[in-house]
Amino acid sequence: MKSKFVQSAFVLAISLASSTTVLAQEVTLRLVSAFAENGIYVQHLLPWIGKVNAEGKGVLQINFIGGPKAVPTFEVGNAVKTGVVDMALNTGAFYTNVMPEADFLKLTQIPVAEQRKNGAFDAINKVWNEKGNMQYLARTVENQPFHIYTNKKVDKPDLTGQKIRITPVYRDFFQALNANVITTPPGEVYTALERGVVDGYGWPIGGIFDFNWHEKTKFRIDPGFYDAEVSLIMNLPAYKKLTDTQRNYLQKQLLALEAENTFWVKYGVDETARQAKAGIQSIAFDAASTKAFKEKAYDIAWTSALKQSPEVAAKFKSLFSK
Structure with a gap:
């Protein structure tokens, strides 16, 4: 009787130990977004988070904490750097306070899949690791050129007098x-437009309906320029703490997410048509002015980048350009 009791207790102990081991292998990463939760960037990401959690039980889970109400937009980058959160959906333009190089990502002219092959992705992570205490995980938005939206019609690339x-x-x-x-x-742009504090704004081809800005917008200047970069970034120490199994699982899911970036091409076409239907008129220049407009956008951006961080910008330019 005593022997059976000891044997049962031993089996139970082994079972509990195994259970603890399984639980110990699961990590939960806290993720915030620099963008509003009802916006397209977050809405496009949520199904992926659900998939990660459904397939990653016992390995890795992602706890989506929320958008700017959880962490203010321009503080998200620092929250990742310092480990207040583990991950974030963010754009480099929102965390230049952490490192100016973050803004250079808008200048990529090749797909992220090619960036992973030609060394650009590794070059980004070298800088993000050293300067931002971050791991650059994946680019979740591509093929979303920026545009100038304005309520004052222009006939040439000149915004004199416009706010x-x-x-x-x-x-x-x-x-x-x-x-x-x-x-x-x-979150403050709609009111600024309504009150005449600004005459227009810069934004990608998609997303203005998320904020109802179309209600206060008359014109969009074409063509677009740069490429909106929205990515997942992670606190570097948190990334390094992942086991090989966890890291490999996360990488598999990140590559699957990037493979869905073809979504943004059709989305851009649909949003352009939607803007026209909403009454937003396109302002297009002649061929020569259009070419000069786009060239000026990149020339100015790279000139600025080279002044801010000469070595990094020079390296990035060679890897980001067509």
Whole structure:
């Protein structure tokens, strides 16, 4: 009787130990977004988080904490750097306070799949590791050119007299177009337009309906320029703490997420048509002005980048350009 009791107790102990081992192998990563939860960037990511959690039981889980109400937009980068959160959906333009090089990602002219092959992705992570205490995990948005949206019609690439809302993405370019620039979080743009605090704003081809900005927007200047970069970043110590199994699982899911980036091409086409239907008129220049407009955008951005961080910008330019 005693022998059976000891044997049962031993089996139970082994069972509990095994259970503890399984639980110990599961890690939960806290993720925040620099973008509003109802916006397309977050809405596109949520099914992926659900998939990660469904397939990653016992290995890795992601706890989506929320958007700017959880951590203010321009503080998300620092929250990742310092480990307040483990991961974030963010764009480099929102964490230039952590490192100016983050803004250079808008200048990529090749797909992220190619960036992983030609060394660009590794070059990014070398800088992110050393300067940001971060791991650059995946680019979740591509093929989303930026545009100038305005309520004042122009017939040439000149924004003289216009007050334009910016982020660091297009500060130098808009100033070169003679705009008076104003920085505000996305959540304040609608009111700024309504009150005439700004005449327009810079934003990608998609997403303005998420904020109802279409209600206060008359014109979109074509063509677009740069490429909106929205990515997943992670606190470097948290990334290094992952086991090989956890890291491999996360990498598998990240590559699957990037493989879905073809979504953004059709989304851009649909959003362009939707804007036209909403009454937003396209302003297009002649061929020569259009070519000069795009070339000026990149020339100014790379010139600025080379001044801010010469070695990094030179390396990135060779890897990011077509």
